[in-house]
Amino acid sequence: MTADTTPAELEQALADAAGAAAALGSAEPAVRAGWIRAVADALDAAADELVPIAMRETSLPEPRLRGEVGRSTGQLRMFADALVEGSLLEVIIDTADAQAKPVPRPDLRRVLVPLGPVLVFAASNFPFAFSVCGGDTASALAAGCPVIVKAHPGHPELSVRTAAVMIEALRAAGAPDGSLGLILGFDVGVIALKDPRITAAGFTGSVPAGKALHEISVTRPEPIPFYGELGSLNPVFVTQAAIDARGNDIATGYVGSFTLGVGQFCTKPGLLFLPAGHGLQDKLTEAAGGVASATMLNDRIKDTFDSGLDRLGKVDGVRVWSAGGATLLQTTVSELLARQDEILEECFGPVSIVVEYDGLDELRSAIAAFDGNLTATLHAEESDNELATELLPLLTARAGRVLWNGWPTGVAVSWAQHHGGPFPSTVGSIHTSVGVTAARRFQRPVAYQDAPDPVLPAVLRDANPLGITRRINGVISQDEVER
Amino acid sequence: MTADTTPAELEQALADAAGAAAALGSAEPAVRAGWIRAVADALDAAADELVPIAMRETSLPEPRLRGEVGRSTGQLRMFADALVEGSLLEVIIDTADAQAKPVPRPDLRRVLVPLGPVLVFAASNFPFAFSVCGGDTASALAAGCPVIVKAHPGHPELSVRTAAVMIEALRAAGAPDGSLGLILGFDVGVIALKDPRITAAGFTGSVPAGKALHEISVTRPEPIPFYGELGSLNPVFVTQAAIDARGNDIATGYVGSFTLGVGQFCTKPGLLFLPAGHGLQDKLTEAAGGVASATMLNDRIKDTFDSGLDRLGKVDGVRVWSAGGATLLQTTVSELLARQDEILEECFGPVSIVVEYDGLDELRSAIAAFDGNLTATLHAEESDNELATELLPLLTARAGRVLWNGWPTGVAVSWAQHHGGPFPSTVGSIHTSVGVTAARRFQRPVAYQDAPDPVLPAVLRDANPLGITRRINGVISQDEVER
Numbered sequence: 001m002t003a004d005t006t007p008a009e010l011e012q013a014l015a016d017a018a019g020a021a022a023a024l025g026s027a028e029p030a031v032r033a034g035w036i037r038a039v040a041d042a043l044d045a046a047a048d049e050l051v052p053i054a055m056r057e058t059s060l061p062e063p064r065l066r067g068e069v070g071r072s073t074g075q076l077r078m079f080a081d082a083l084v085e086g087s088l089l090e091v092i093i094d095t096a097d098a099q100a101k102p103v104p105r106p107d108l109r110r111v112l113v114p115l116g117p118v119l120v121f122a123a124s125n126f127p128f129a130f131s132v133c134g135g136d137t138a139s140a141l142a143a144g145c146p147v148i149v150k151a152h153p154g155h156p157e158l159s160v161r162t163a164a165v166m167i168e169a170l171r172a173a174g175a176p177d178g179s180l181g182l183i184l185g186f187d188v189g190v191i192a193l194k195d196p197r198i199t200a201a202g203f204t205g206s207v208p209a210g211k212a213l214h215e216i217s218v219t220r221p222e223p224i225p226f227y228g229e230l231g232s233l234n235p236v237f238v239t240q241a242a243i244d245a246r247g248n249d250i251a252t253g254y255v256g257s258f259t260l261g262v263g264q265f266c267t268k269p270g271l272l273f274l275p276a277g278h279g280l281q282d283k284l285t286e287a288a289g290g291v292a293s294a295t296m297l298n299d300r301i302k303d304t305f306d307s308g309l310d311r312l313g314k315v316d317g318v319r320v321w322s323a324g325g326a327t328l329l330q331t332t333v334s335e336l337l338a339r340q341d342e343i344l345e346e347c348f349g350p351v352s353i354v355v356e357y358d359g360l361d362e363l364r365s366a367i368a369a370f371d372g373n374l375t376a377t378l379h380a381e382e383s384d385n386e387l388a389t390e391l392l393p394l395l396t397a398r399a400g401r402v403l404w405n406g407w408p409t410g411v412a413v414s415w416a417q418h419h420g421g422p423f424p425s426t427v428g429s430i431h432t433s434v435g436v437t438a439a440r441r442f443q444r445p446v447a448y449q450d451a452p453d454p455v456l457p458a459v460l461r462d463a464n465p466l467g468i469t470r471r472i473n474g475v476i477s478q479d480e481v482e483r
Numbered sequence: 484m485t486a487d488t489t490p491a492e493l494e495q496a497l498a499d500a501a502g503a504a505a506a507l508g509s510a511e512p513a514v515r516a517g518w519i520r521a522v523a524d525a526l527d528a529a530a531d532e533l534v535p536i537a538m539r540e541t542s543l544p545e546p547r548l549r550g551e552v553g554r555s556t557g558q559l560r561m562f563a564d565a566l567v568e569g570s571l572l573e574v575i576i577d578t579a580d581a582q583a584k585p586v587p588r589p590d591l592r593r594v595l596v597p598l599g600p601v602l603v604f605a606a607s608n609f610p611f612a613f614s615v616c617g618g619d620t621a622s623a624l625a626a627g628c629p630v631i632v633k634a635h636p637g638h639p640e641l642s643v644r645t646a647a648v649m650i651e652a653l654r655a656a657g658a659p660d661g662s663l664g665l666i667l668g669f670d671v672g673v674i675a676l677k678d679p680r681i682t683a684a685g686f687t688g689s690v691p692a693g694k695a696l697h698e699i700s701v702t703r704p705e706p707i708p709f710y711g712e713l714g715s716l717n718p719v720f721v722t723q724a725a726i727d728a729r730g731n732d733i734a735t736g737y738v739g740s741f742t743l744g745v746g747q748f749c750t751k752p753g754l755l756f757l758p759a760g761h762g763l764q765d766k767l768t769e770a771a772g773g774v775a776s777a778t779m780l781n782d783r784i785k786d787t788f789d790s791g792l793d794r795l796g797k798v799d800g801v802r803v804w805s806a807g808g809a810t811l812l813q814t815t816v817s818e819l820l821a822r823q824d825e826i827l828e829e830c831f832g833p834v835s836i837v838v839e840y841d842g843l844d845e846l847r848s849a850i851a852a853f854d855g856n857l858t859a860t861l862h863a864e865e866s867d868n869e870l871a872t873e874l875l876p877l878l879t880a881r882a883g884r885v886l887w888n889g890w891p892t893g894v895a896v897s898w899a900q901h902h903g904g905p906f907p908s909t910v911g912s913i914h915t916s917v918g919v920t921a922a923r924r925f926q927r928p929v930a931y932q933d934a935p936d937p938v939l940p941a942v943l944r945d946a947n948p949l950g951i952t953r954r955i956n957g958v959i960s961q962d963e964v965e966r
Contacts, residue, residue: 418930447901
């Protein structure tokens, strides 16, 4: 049992973070990138120690957790690379133009600067990739913000050890003390969120908790941005042509996706829309029946899952096709539309609902029934391209990531990734929590007007001494500025 | 007198905006850019009609208002250009990588899509540039969002005529009906802000109004982003070397800046910090004494200004140096620090305070006393570079734009501009309301995973048929994608 952070320890963590902000934020990009790479290296080196703790605390299997460490350290290095290349700073330079109309234009140089200390509420279901060393922490450090992580109570020992490894790596690499801190305890997190030294917050978790923390953030005397990833149903829509071409693969792929990590993914496909007469019931129940029971992340999640299953099983028009390690339910679009408040509610765990649609109008109605989601998926063939072109805007309106012929579980970490969708899947849908642009959540622009070259930060100087990528008079390059 | 929008008219405006969203948002960039250019052309052509209305309703002089029309139409064209060039859409493409570790990477293509209908609360003090045809409207239309402008009651006839010119231009150019709407009335604006069809709001105005509207936006059942520009003191700090080199120019420049537009600029320099013994009192009072009285925007602003002047004049330690068309007050840093709650409060109108500092420690203390501002300005000479380098981070922490040897009034419209600062000058300091990146406030990312090329929006297709600028596997280019 790990004790809650005391008020004195919290005050120290906040003071340390505030104290680190200037030095961390003003470090040159390559220097800060070096500190981040040191963290990645230390985590890789500590995997043999950390993974067993994670296995014990989360009941997740070793290969998954080792993959998650690799994903997390790869993510840290991606941010370091983007920092050195310079795009993470979004430098924009417009040189003076004495002839500009209606008035002469001054020299303006814009760069993104860090907001200040960031509070990260860690998730339970990815003890590395969305926890202490996860994307919120990585993107905030890359932005130049000190981070205080509020540990998830599901893996306290792992949180403490992960933070210790990272803090030691930062210290050894020369980063300012206070660049990273860890706090434990629900009330402690709320107190920290209200502290004026905290300038932004990231959160991954349930809808009620996310809404409550969001309200605290935006109604503080000084409101701060709150980025919350709350919950998602991740519907999958399958055309008849896709069934004809690869129905069995779709059945097994679906079951594999909704039971991955014991169904404890925010991108778990919660509903699979199949054309009536799909003929896949046997294949689906066979695949679901073959899924072994597995321990969930913790007792609270297990209790919530059990009551959710119980609730869903009692909804009129919802039938049980398979129960056990994976629960497969079935309904129809007309029944779903009649009881959408009951059926369209996330149930976190290894359960999903097959929804049968009767014709394309029902498919369109089903898509329209959804609020915001992290993902929406279409399984279709080339012969469906006209239909797919029509459905694309409908799916885009309801999701942050739209997939073809794949499964939403698994979120690649890359430049182009977007993880976040319209409300209620995300609070702050204009930002992502995965991918290089996630750093932007913790940066604000500053423009320097007519500042002398020697006084400017190196990234803004004429000679581009750091060789970063910049936009100069509208054109992106690594060039020097000609005045 | 222009009547408030009726409930039936508001419902029509909201329905029209929602109805326009899909067509406006999915229009190809060059097509949407054409509609925006048509609006700019129509406004330029209507200037002879609109400017006299603006003169009558706002008491602002003709040259200023003609300049403002040019600024506004130039801004619309800037957004159109950025749309065609493509950077406004921030396309990022990562091609599939079967060898990626720890897992193969899918093809991911990210683009910014419009949020949906945007509500813009127009400002009083720039009847063109921050009103119906201002930056919020221009950036939202560029993003592909229908706009409903809540007219400022200070210039209702101008608002109605401006909207009519723009709506007719949009219609003639082929834009969807409902791309732009206008509503009038305080309560009407609040009702619109709560409507689920509104997906974001922009605001320029007072701190109390901005805070109230912000709270409505973020505590709705579906919270929406609210971008508010509320108020700013815009301090100016002058070194002894700058006084020695060009004291008289600083004195006249300062008076010109704080009295520009009858002091009704959000970037008005509210305080000028001069070294004790500056010897500029006579020059300053002479310049301020030479400013003729002028009519303010409206009676409410005049009343608020008069009571603000009255309040400031009674603060202990604040002395009146000059009164009349321009009011010049004087105090010292030690007196300011003793009564900073009373002195550091924006007074909108032709008044400013000279604050004398005694040594660099007092100058540093003065800078530290400020909350967030839109701008902070330093007047310094080359011999001050060491001091300036030290002060830069302090100024950056407190402002969104930092100026050298200039005056904060006048906000150039360009790629690199940033107009927005830490709270309370802005709600949402990570965004700007001026410059190309202002569009981002009304866009959210969507990533398409493994989508077939013919189904993708043209901007994401392999061949780059529109020739826009994109980031492909981390590198920015106008190239085709090689799979």
